[in-house]
Amino acid sequence: MGVVYILLLIQGITGEMVLYQPQNIVSVEVNGTAVITCESRVVLDAGLIMSWYHRKWGSSEAPILVKDCFSDNDPHKYVCKNERYTAWLEIHNVQITDSGVYFCTYGFYSRKSGNGTNLNVGDEVHGYLPSKCQSFLIPLVLVGMLLLLTLTIHLIRTLNDKKTQALTCQSDMTENKITYAELNINRLTRFKKQPAP
Numbered sequence: 354m355g356v357v358y359i360l361l362l363i364q365g366i367t368g369e370m371v372l373y374q375p376q377n378i379v380s381v382e383v384n385g386t387a388v389i390t391c392e393s394r395v396v397l398d399a400g401l402i403m404s405w406y407h408r409k410w411g412s413s414e415a416p417i418l419v420k421d422c423f424s425d426n427d428p429h430k431y432v433c434k435n436e437r438y439t440a441w442l443e444i445h446n447v448q449i450t451d452s453g454v455y456f457c458t459y460g461f462y463s464r465k466s467g468n469g470t471n472l473n474v475g476d477e478v479h480g481y482l483p484s485k486c487q488s489f490l491i492p493l494v495l496v497g498m499l500l501l502l503t504l505t506i507h508l509i510r511t512l513n514d515k516k517t518q519a520l521t522c523q524s525d526m527t528e529n530k531i532t533y534a535e536l537n538i539n540r541l542t543r544f545k546k547q548p549a550p
Contacts, residue, residue: 391457
């Protein structure tokens with residue numbers, strides 16, 4: 354939230370248009386509706402010169418225009434809404450392929466862009482993690498499980514070694530007692546065999 358105030362402060366001081374997208378991540382299920390927000394301290398002129406761009410995760414290409422709020426392109430999939438200082442993009446019938454980063458932009462010639470909002474589209478099979486996170490997460494979980502298994506085996510071996518040492522030590526002590534007892538018995542036997550003077 355601190356970034357919002359800094360951006361809006363800069364906008365207030367310089368009089369320059371600054372767009373801020375307060376949602377870092379929006380998660381929605383397949384076939385649901387996603388709503389992405391864009392805010393400004395300057396009135397957005399009914400949002401008519403607002404546009405929305407989409408870039409897929411991990412793509413190095415420039416974002417692609419998905420909705421120009423001035424025109425009515427694809428009104429069933431993308432819908433622009435706005436109030437004085439806030440604009441929204443509604444994305445209907447969301448699919449996994451709609452996942453990525455969405456940017457709001459404002460203006461015709463000198464465009465200003467927002468900071469971007471990540472859209473995570475998930476279902477019971479795919480979950481809500483971006484594909485780049487899923488490809489990283491699987492090996493990480495496997496390494497963690499392997500490490501846990503290794504530590505468990507080490508702990509079991511250590512406990513078994515200590516138990517074996519304790520039994521060996523106890524066995525040695527028992528043998529010493531028996532030997533000592535035999536020596537005492539032998540001494541007693543010698544004393545009994547000698548005739549009294």
